Each structure stands twice: as structure tokens, then as C-alpha cells.
Amino acid sequence: MSTTQNPAADALQWIEVGALEAIPPLGARIVQHPQGDIAVFRNRADEVFALRDRCPHRGGPLSQGIVCERKVYCPLHNMGIALDTGQAIAPDEGETTCFPTRVENGRVYIALHEATA
Amino acid sequence: MSKRKLVVIGNGMAGVRAVEELLNLAPDLYEITIFGAEPHVNYNRILLSPVLCGEKSPADIILNDADWYAGHGITLHTGKRVTEVDRHQRIVRADDGTEAPYDRLLLATGSDPFIIPVPGRDLPGVATFRDFKDVDTMLAAAKSGKRHAVVIGGGLLGLEAANGLLKQGMDVTVVHLVQALMERQLDAPASLLLQRSLEQRGLHFRMGAQTEAILGETHVTGVRFKDGTEVPADLVVMAVGIRPNVSLAKQMGLHCERGVVVSDTMQTYDPAIYAVGECAQHRGIAYGLVAPLYEQAKVCANHLAGLGYARYTGSVTATKLKVTGIDLFSAGDFSGGEGTHDIVFQDPGRGVYKRLVLDEHNCIKGSVLYGDTGDGAWYFQLLRERTDVSEMRDMLLFGQAHLGDSGRGGGSNAASLPDTAEICGCNGVCKGTIVNAIVDKKLFTLEEVRAHTKASSSCGSCTGLVEQILASTLGGDYSAVPSKKALCRCTDHSHDEVRNAIREHHLTTAEQVRAFMNWRNADGCSSCRPAINYYLIATWPAEVSDDPQSRFINERAHANIQKDGTYSVIPRIWGGVTTAGELRAIAEVAEKYAVPTVKITGGQRIDLLGVKKEDLPGMWADLNQAGFVSGHAYGKALRTVKTCVGKEWCRFGTQDSTGLGIDLEKMTWGTWTPHKVKLAVSGCPRNCAEATIKDFGVVCVDSGYELHVGGNGGVKVRATDLLCNVKTEAEVAEYCAAFLQLYREEAHYLERTAPWIERVGLAHVKQHVVEDAEGRRKLAERFYESQRYAQIDPWAQLVEQERDSHQFAPLQRLA
Ligand code: SRM
Ligand SMILES: Cc1cc2nc3c(=O)[nH]c(=O)nc-3n(C[C@H](O)[C@H](O)[C@H](O)COP(=O)(O)OP(=O)(O)OC[C@H]3O[C@@H](n4cnc5c(N)ncnc54)[C@H](O)[C@@H]3O)c2cc1C
Ligand code: SF4
Ligand code: FES
Numbered sequence: 001m002s003t004t005q006n007p008a009a010d011a012l013q014w015i016e017v018g019a020l021e022a023i024p025p026l027g028a029r030i031v032q033h034p035q036g037d038i039a040v041f042r043n044r045a046d047e048v049f050a051l052r053d054r055c056p057h058r059g060g061p062l063s064q065g066i067v068c069e070r071k072v073y074c075p076l077h078n079m080g081i082a083l084d085t086g087q088a089i090a091p092d093e094g095e096t097t098c099f100p101t102r103v104e105n106g107r108v109y110i111a112l113h114e115a116t117a
Numbered sequence: 118m119s120k121r122k123l124v125v126i127g128n129g130m131a132g133v134r135a136v137e138e139l140l141n142l143a144p145d146l147y148e149i150t151i152f153g154a155e156p157h158v159n160y161n162r163i164l165l166s167p168v169l170c171g172e173k174s175p176a177d178i179i180l181n182d183a184d185w186y187a188g189h190g191i192t193l194h195t196g197k198r199v200t201e202v203d204r205h206q207r208i209v210r211a212d213d214g215t216e217a218p219y220d221r222l223l224l225a226t227g228s229d230p231f232i233i234p235v236p237g238r239d240l241p242g243v244a245t246f247r248d249f250k251d252v253d254t255m256l257a258a259a260k261s262g263k264r265h266a267v268v269i270g271g272g273l274l275g276l277e278a279a280n281g282l283l284k285q286g287m288d289v290t291v292v293h294l295v296q297a298l299m300e301r302q303l304d305a306p307a308s309l310l311l312q313r314s315l316e317q318r319g320l321h322f323r324m325g326a327q328t329e330a331i332l333g334e335t336h337v338t339g340v341r342f343k344d345g346t347e348v349p350a351d352l353v354v355m356a357v358g359i360r361p362n363v364s365l366a367k368q369m370g371l372h373c374e375r376g377v378v379v380s381d382t383m384q385t386y387d388p389a390i391y392a393v394g395e396c397a398q399h400r401g402i403a404y405g406l407v408a409p410l411y412e413q414a415k416v417c418a419n420h421l422a423g424l425g426y427a428r429y430t431g432s433v434t435a436t437k438l439k440v441t442g443i444d445l446f447s448a449g450d451f452s453g454g455e456g457t458h459d460i461v462f463q464d465p466g467r468g469v470y471k472r473l474v475l476d477e478h479n480c481i482k483g484s485v486l487y488g489d490t491g492d493g494a495w496y497f498q499l500l501r502e503r504t505d506v507s508e509m510r511d512m513l514l515f516g517q518a519h520l521g522d523s524g525r526g527g528g529s530n531a532a533s534l535p536d537t538a539e540i541c542g543c544n545g546v547c548k549g550t551i552v553n554a555i556v557d558k559k560l561f562t563l564e565e566v567r568a569h570t571k572a573s574s575s576c577g578s579c580t581g582l583v584e585q586i587l588a589s590t591l592g593g594d595y596s597a598v599p600s601k602k603a604l605c606r607c608t609d610h611s612h613d614e615v616r617n618a619i620r621e622h623h624l625t626t627a628e629q630v631r632a633f634m635n636w637r638n639a640d641g642c643s644s645c646r647p648a649i650n651y652y653l654i655a656t657w658p659a660e661v662s663d664d665p666q667s668r669f670i671n672e673r674a675h676a677n678i679q680k681d682g683t684y685s686v687i688p689r690i691w692g693g694v695t696t697a698g699e700l701r702a703i704a705e706v707a708e709k710y711a712v713p714t715v716k717i718t719g720g721q722r723i724d725l726l727g728v729k730k731e732d733l734p735g736m737w738a739d740l741n742q743a744g745f746v747s748g749h750a751y752g753k754a755l756r757t758v759k760t761c762v763g764k765e766w767c768r769f770g771t772q773d774s775t776g777l778g779i780d781l782e783k784m785t786w787g788t789w790t791p792h793k794v795k796l797a798v799s800g801c802p803r804n805c806a807e808a809t810i811k812d813f814g815v816v817c818v819d820s821g822y823e824l825h826v827g828g829n830g831g832v833k834v835r836a837t838d839l840l841c842n843v844k845t846e847a848e849v850a851e852y853c854a855a856f857l858q859l860y861r862e863e864a865h866y867l868e869r870t871a872p873w874i875e876r877v878g879l880a881h882v883k884q885h886v887v888e889d890a891e892g893r894r895k896l897a898e899r900f901y902e903s904q905r906y907a908q909i910d911p912w913a914q915l916v917e918q919e920r921d922s923h924q925f926a927p928l929q930r931l932a
Binding site: 032 | 568643665667669670678680681928931
């Protein structure tokens with residue numbers, strides 16, 4: 001069970017997006033959203049992370065990358081992004097939005113800001 | 118539990134490097150104490166020469182500052198010489214009485230300069246060239262207006278000292294016992310060129326002169342030789358060689374010969390005590406250059422960290438002289454002798470001399486370059502990797518840039534390029550950016566440059582140029598790059614080591630490989646995951662199940678990802694031959710899924726570009742329905758078999774090239790290979806299917822078939838080598854299967870047939886595929902066997918598996 005801590009969690013709206021089982025381990029699925037796709041990742045330890053599905057480099061779909069531990073490597077030019085922060089891995093620079101996630105009874109929830117929910 | 122205690126004796130380059138490597142592997146295992154006789158933190162001894170010349174300041178050459186030691190909780194005792202080690206109690210004691218207990222002890226005491234036993238050697242004004250103190254002595258002499266300096270020793274150190282003193286305004290004479298300078302690193306012609314050029318700069322030489330005494334009462338005044346002649350001197354620098362510093366080790370009762378004797382694990386005869394650096398003697402050799410010492414440090418750290426699998430098996434070394442404006446490079450053994458042959462290039466007018474010594478296997482054994490050393494790193498790599506150079510022999514001395522006249526491969530001379538020159542065409546990185554990153558971020562390796570600048574990280578065609586820039590920017594420091602190419606940053610093991618372990622220890626899952634070979638992280642990375650997955654399925658086709666999550670997205674989605682995240686779909690069109698019915702089916706699919714672009718590819722088939730991921734399974738089902746299978750345009754796999762019309766229609770055709778091409782495609786489709794593989798069959802030597810730039814190409818002739826291998830039309834164009842001629846289509850098939858299998862079993866992941874053949878040599882391929890008939894049959898059989906598990910259309914398979922097709926659709930659509 002994994003929860004990404006966020007102090008402002010109260011201002012967020014939790015949305016159920018599907019079953020943990022539906023995401024392949026060391027893989028990802030996307031959640032379509034009017035403001036852009038969100039990639040939902042699952043790693044070997046069954047931790048779940050959610051990032052805006054746009055690489056800070058040239059917009060590559062991160063959901064299609066290779067997942068290792070708490071990183072994903074972008075499928076277009078292989079930049080590494082930290083799943084738990086959305087930050088590019090040094091020495092690369094850049095950031096994509098990271099959304100809090102939670103898994104309960106095998107269901108995955110992600111938290112969106114009220115405004116974007 | 119309290120930490121174990123590691124004590125290091127010697128705060129120099131090898132000892133501290135071992136500590137750094139240890140901290141990478143096991144940061145919390147030890148409480149570390151370092152004793153150093155010098156009153157400094159660890160500095161780059163190599164760069165004392167530029168400090169003496171005034172090209173660098175002492176602060177520039179610090180490697181680890183005080184904060185580094187403090188930050189890692191290391192207790193550093195500078196200015197304290199260890200004088201006693203109690204192996205029974207496991208305690209070391211320094212000259213000032215400081216004590217430290219140890220569980221593990223690392224000796225890294227370096228070398229002492231050799232002092233020739235002549236009268237007057239203790240006089241003030243006599244110096245050696247080893248540390249900061251010596252540089253201070255020399256600089257003080259130069260600054261106080263002393264005129265005459267004599268340097269005894271015409272080796273690397275002596276010449277660097279002489280050059281430095283000359284730069285500081287002194288009148289310098291170099292005294293050398295034999296007739297040739299640097300006789301251990303250079304042959305006679307190169308020595309002479311070097312001497313001429315140093316004379317032109319103003320150095321004086323006394324060759325073949327034996328020193329008998331150093332003259333003077335209270336300070337040196339001169340040097341006298343065996344033949345009775347004398348030269349005046351206000352400063353004498355002895356640089357006649359070094360002796361491993363083993364006095365402490367001997368006193369402790371450790372087995373020493375020339376150096377402290379160590380095993381392949383860098384352990385001395387006392388298993389609690391390790392030794393690295395110039396004080397250690399491994400397999401009879403005590404090294405005196407940094408690159409091998411750093412390799413030793415890495416192995417030693419591996420054992421100190423308790424991992425216990427690394428082995429040091431010795432090093433081949435290369436030397437450069439760090440005298441600005443003089444280009445000199447020497448590597449390996451160039452003494453010649455039985456069975457060796459020389460290739461020599463000489464242009465005295467330009468002051469250029471190059472000599473390569475090849476052994477009986479056509480591998481480079483030694484090299485001496487003078488005046489033009491741009492290709493030194495390349496020759497050294499060929500030497501270390503024992504590359505068979507017979508195929509490139511006639512062009513070898515002209516350098517890497519001349520190999521293959523059409524590719525961008527080796528590149529021109531990077532040092533002469535302006536800062537604005539674009540080096541990496543893929544990522545738009547110019548020379549100035551690379552140089553700045555190397556200097557500002559203190560980068561030492563190609564990997565680091567790739568990580569920081571992205572140069573050379575895409576297609577790799579500029580790798581040679583980037584390496585040249587590294588070498589020219591770092592100067593002498595570049596020799597510190599480790600020689601073995603690790604598979605990726607998760608491990609120190611090479612591709613070959615990983616493959617062998619998979620084969621010899623019957624490893625069948627990636628987790629096993631990473632655990633067995635002590636990977637640095639459990640999941641690996643985007644470089645090693647696909648490589649290991651390939652090695653596993655290629656080695657154990659019947660047992661290993663493919664791991665889709667370790668494949669690059671194209672191979673996972675069985676379509677090529679495009680820049681906007683959509684995909685392209687290329688159905689297989691056998692041998693480039695299609696029908697009106699097939700074309701109609703493709704047209705219908707294109708309309709049904711509103712495909713924005715339909716393009717004829719360079720591989721004689723049709724590409725449907727801009728398909729949404731979620732439409733892929735439906736499209737595949739429709740294409741399957743019409744009889745199409747995946748074209749693997751996305752895979753490290755068989756791509757296309759290009760054919761020409763051949764005998765069936767063409768007035769020049771000698772054989773059925775189209776039919777043969779289709780047969781070969783039916784035989785080879787579906788195979789996974791280290792990199793993509795392309796075939797072609799041309800019906801006559803006019804070669805309309807471009808068979809001579811394919812991985813395996815067939816050119817039909819009246820008497821049968823010419824088989825060509827190792828061609829590439831991509832980044833670096835390479836025409837094929839002729840493998841052999843055969844008479845029947847059945848033979849073509851068997852040779853093709855055997856060739857592909859040899860490539861599958863031997864090449865490194867992401868190495869196409871062209872670089873693979875350049876690495877192993879055509880002779881090797883001929884030996885296995887042509888000469889050894891039994892071996893060929895076995896290779897072909899292994900190929901057919903693995904095809905039993907590989908020839909499954911991934912499209913049909915994915916369409917059938919409901920679970921997987923879900924992965925193509927979004928998990929959820931939010932309004
Ligand atoms: C579609 C096509 C261009 C076209 O419109 O004609 C093409 C498209 C791509 N090529 Fe190519 N190559 C295509 C024929 C070629 C050819 C010509 C040929 O095969 O006769 C070559 C030179 C011949 C050769 O390979 O020796 C070629 C040399 C490359 C290379 C350089 C390979 C090398 O070893 O130097 C790459 C880069 C790589 O593979 O790493 C590459 C990589 C690519 C990639 C996969 C780039 C990428 O990673 O996304 C492109 C995928 C586009 C897509 O989604 O379809 N493509 N590419 C051709 C597909 C042929 C097919 O039917 O499968
Ligand atoms: C001027 C110069 C130029 C060089 N140029 C090159 C080059 O271009 N390329 C290259 O590869 N190599 C070069 N070298 C050689 C290279 O610097 C050495 O091979 C390397 O520094 C050896 O490392 P080490 O750790 O074994 O010894 P060191 O770096 O000498 O370290 C040993 C340390 O141990 C200390 N020590 C010894 N005994 C004790 C004790 N009992 N207690 C405490 N401390 C002790 C010493 O004071 C010393 O600081 C050059 C060397 C010199 C001097
Ligand atoms: S299709 Fe080939 S040549 Fe064209 S841009 Fe892509 S990789 Fe480069
Ligand atoms: S778009 Fe992600 S690395 Fe380039």
C-alpha cells in the first residue's frame with residue numbers, strides 16, 4: 001500500500017481510477033484528462049505514482065518509458081524522471097507535475113486539485 | 118553494531134581512490150582513518166609538472182579537499198608517517214605516537230625516488246621530483262636567480278622536470294645514461310625526434326654520460342662524470358627512477374619482492390591487509406602510472422565492501438609526455454621480435470613518426486606515435502580489445518577518420534575545431550559546451566560527458582570526436598579512464614562477462630543475473646534491462662520467457678513511437694512483393710482508422726503513420742484478417758529482405774532473387790538479434806537491391822550466389838565483406854542461418870553486424886561459417902531451434918490476449 005504524503009492533501013480531491021491489477025508491474029497506464037493525460041505507474045514493490053504524461057524535455061509520453069525502482073526513462077530520448085517528485089534526475093534538469101496517489105483495497109486513487117478535478 | 122575499522126596508510130592517489138570506490142559501494146560499512154606523511158590533502162600528483170611549469174596553481178590540482186574527508190566521516194592524519202604496525206593486536210602507530218586500531222588495513226605508500234649512491238647526494242640543492250615539497254625546492258631555486266640546473270635522468274619525469282625549469286628561466290642540462298631519451302617508452306627514431314625538438318626549445322643534453330659525483334662544499338656547484346668532464350649546477354634534480362616504498366611492509370613481515378606481493382584480489386599474504394598503488398607488486402609487476410592503479414583501487418574496494426567477486430588481472434599501459442607542444446604517445450610492447458611485423462609512417466619534415474607493431478594474430482601489440490597522436494586512444498583501444506586489424510591494415514596509420522570514406526564515424530581532428538563546431542548532430546551540442554562541461558564539472562569519462570551534455574548519447578556517431586575532446590581538454594589526466602567498458606552504470610561488468618555468466622551459470626531470469634553479478638540496483642536501468650533480456654532469450658530460447666517491461670516501448674507496443682506519442686504500423690510485405698488485394702486491405706485499414714500519412718518506406722513496404730495507441734489492437738486484427746503479420750519495423754530483429762525482380766522478369770537476372778528473398782524472409786522473420794538485421798538479394802551484380810550494404814546480402818551470379826556480410830547503410834556506411842560463393846539456394850539458407858546465429862551469440866547488445874565484424878575480424882566469421890562445415894551446421898540448427906519459439910506474430914498474440922490489449926486503452930477517462 002503506498003501513499004504519497006502531501007501537506008496540502010485536504011485541498012485535493014481523490015479520484016478512483018481503477019484496479020492496481022490493471023497496471024503491469026514496472027509499467028504504466030494512462031488516465032485521460034481534459035488538461036492532458038496522466039501516467040499512473042506501478043513499480044516492483046507495488047508502489048503507485050502519478051505524473052503528467054509529458055516529459056519536460058520535448059513532451060515525450062512518460063507512460064511508455066522503462067520503469068526502474070522509483071524512476072522512469074522517457075521513451076523518446078531516455079531522460080530519467082523521479083516518479084515520486086516528477087523531477088528530472090541530475091544532471092538533467094526539468095520537472096513534470098506529480099500527483100499524490102493512494103491504494104486502498106486494490107483500487108488506485110489519485111488526487112487532483114479542486115480546480116483541475 | 119559498531120562499524121568495522123579501516124585504516125589506510127598513504128594519503129595519495131591510489132589509496133584515496135580505493136576509499137572513494139568503497140564509499141560508492143558500501144558507504145556505511147567502515148569507520149575510516151587515513152594516515153599521510155605529506156602535510157596535504159590528496160592531490161593529483163600527475164599535475165605537479167604543470168605546476169612546476171606555472172601552467173597550473175597548487176590549488177588547481179587538489180583532488181579531495183578537507184570538506185570531502187569531513188563529509189564522509191573520515192579521520193585524516195596529515196603529516197604523520199606510520200612507523201609501526203602490530204599485526205597481532207591490529208594497531209598502527211605513527212611517528213608522533215598517534216595510534217589507530219584496524220579490522221582491515223590498506224597499504225598505499227607509493228614509491229620513493231631512487232637516489233644514485235654518489236658522493237655529494239645529500240648536499241643542499243639536490244632534489245627529487247615526487248611531491249609538493251620537491252616542486253617548492255625547484256621553484257625556490259629558480260626564483261632566487263640561480264642559473265644552472267642539471268636534471269639526471271632522461272625519462273618521463275626527468276624531461277617534465279627539465280621542461281618546467283626551462284620555463285622558469287633556468288639553463289637546463291639533461292644527463293642520461295644511455296643514448297636514447299625515454300628508451301622504455303620510445304624507439305630510436307621517436308627518441309631522436311623528441312631530443313631534436315627539446316633542443317630547439319633550449320634544453321641541453323649529455324647523452325651516454327654516467328654521473329660520478331655531485332660537487333660542492335655547502336651547496337651544489339656542479340656535476341662530474343666518469344669521463345672526467347664537469348658541468349656547473351646550482352640545482353641538481355635526480356629523476357632516475359622510482360622504487361616501490363616497501364620499508365614499512367618489510368618491517369611488518371609481509372612478503373615483499375620489488376613491491377608488496379598481492380593476489381588478484383589485491384590482498385597481501387596477510388588476508389586482513391590489502392595493498393594498492395605503486396607499492397604493490399601484482400603478477401611480478403609494480404605499476405607506475407595512474408590508470409592501472411585506479412583499476413586496482415576498484416577491485417580492492419569490491420573486496421573491502423565484502424562483495425568479493427572482482428579480480429584484477431593486470432593492465433596494459435599507455436604513456437604520454439606532458440610537455441606542452443610535444444605530442445608523444447606510447448603503448449604496449451614495441452620491441453618487435455619473432456612473428457611480429459611493423460607498420461611505419463615517417464614524415465621528418467613535419468616531425469611526424471608513427472609505428473605500430475602487430476603480432477602473429479594481426480592484433481596491435483605496441484604503438485609509438487610522435488608529432489601526431491590524435492589516434493593514440495583509438496590504437497590503444499584496438500590493442501586492449503585485441504582487435505584483428507588485418508582488414509583495415511592498409512589504412513590503419515592514416516587514422517580512424519580515414520576508415521570508410523563516406524561515414525561520419527571517426528571524425529576529424531577535434532582539437533583543431535572551433536568552439537562553435539557542432540559535434541553531436543542529434544542533440545545539437547557544440548564543442549564549446551562539451552569543453553566547458555568537462556572543465557566546470559570536472560568530468561573524466563565519456564559516460565560523464567554523455568550524462569551532462571547529451572553529446573554522443575543518441576546515435577553515437579560522434580563518440581570518437583567526444584573522446585578526442587576529452588583527451589585534448591584533460592591532457593595527461595585522460596589516462597585515468599578505466600579500460601574495461603562496463604555494460605552500464607549499474608555494474609562494472611562488461612557485455613561479454615554478463616553473457617558468459619548467463620551461459621556458464623545457467624541463469625534464466627534478469628533478477629538472477631543482477632543478484633549473481635551484484636548489480637548496484639535491483640531493477641537495473643533502461644540500458645541494461647533490454648540487454649540482459651536479449652542475452653537471456655538468445656541463450657535459453659526454450660526456457661526463458663520474454664520480459665515486456667524490459668523492452669523499449671517500440672518492442673513492447675510492437676509499433677514505432679513517434680515524436681507526438683502516436684505510433685506507426687508497418688505490416689510485413691514478403692520480399693517487397695504485394696498484390697492488388699493486399700493493397701486494397703491496407704487502404705481500407707488506413708481509411709477506417711483515419712491514418713494521417715501512408716508512406717512507402719526505404720525498405721520496400723508501406724508505413725501507416727500517426728496511429729493512436731488504443732487503435733493498435735483493432736488495426737492489427739484487421740491486418741491479420743487480411744493475412745498480414747507484423748513487419749518488426751520497431752525491433753532489434755529481422756527488418757526487411759529487399760529484393761529485385763530477378764530472373765523472372767529482368768533481362769539481366771541470373772537467378773530467382775525475388776523467390777530466394779521471400780524464402781529467406783520466411784526463414785528469418787521473428788528472430789530477436791543484438792541490433793536490427795537487414796537482408797537483400799540482388800539478381801545480378803548490378804545489385805539493384807543494394808545487397809552490399811546489408812547485414813547479410815546475396816548477389817546472384819550465373820554460377821550461383823555470392824554471400825556478403827557486415828554491410829551497413831546507416832550512420833557510418835560500410836560495404837559488405839565477401840564471405841564466400843555457394844551453388845544452391847539450400848546452401849544460401851544454411852550459411853545465412855549460421856551467420857545470423859553466430860552474430861546472435863557473440864555480438865554485444867546494440868552492436869550491428871558491421872561493428873561486430875570489425876571487432877572480431879572477418880577471419881573469425883569465415884572460420885565458423887565457411888571453413889568449419891560441422892560448426893556451420895550446428896550454428897544453423899541452433900538458429901532454427903530458436904526460431905521455433907520466435908516465429909509467433911506478436912500482433913496476433915496480443916490481439917488474442919485480452920489482458921494485454923487493455924494496456925493499449927486508457928485505464929480511465931476523466932471528463
Ligand atoms: C520508416 C523508415 C524511413 C522511411 O520512411 O523509409 C525508417 C524509419 C526509422 N528509422 Fe531507419 N527507417 C527506414 C529505413 C532505413 C534504412 C534503409 C533500408 O533499410 O534499406 C536505413 C539504412 C540502412 C541500414 O540500416 O543499414 C536506416 C537506418 C536507420 C538507422 C541507422 C542504423 C545504423 O546502424 O547506423 C537508425 C537508428 C537505429 O536503428 O539505431 C534508424 C532508425 C529509424 C527509426 C526507427 C528511428 C526511431 O528510433 O524512431 C525510424 C522509425 C520511424 C517509424 O516510426 O516508422 N534507421 N533506416 C524506413 C523503414 C524501413 C522498413 O520498411 O522497415
Ligand atoms: C611529476 C610526476 C608526473 C607524473 N605523471 C604521470 C602521468 O602523466 N601519467 C600517469 O599515469 N602517472 C604519472 N605519474 C605517476 C603517478 O603520479 C603515480 O603513479 C601515482 O601518484 C601513484 O599513486 P600511489 O597512491 O601509489 O602513490 P602516491 O600518490 O605517491 O601516494 C603515496 C602516499 O603515501 C605516503 N606515505 C608513504 N609512506 C607512508 C607512511 N609510512 N605513512 C604515511 N604515509 C605514507 C606518501 O607520502 C604519499 O603521499 C607522475 C608522477 C610524478 C611524480
Ligand atoms: S526516419 Fe530515419 S533518417 Fe528520417 S529522421 Fe527518422 S531516423 Fe532520421
Ligand atoms: S522528450 Fe523525454 S527525453 Fe526527450
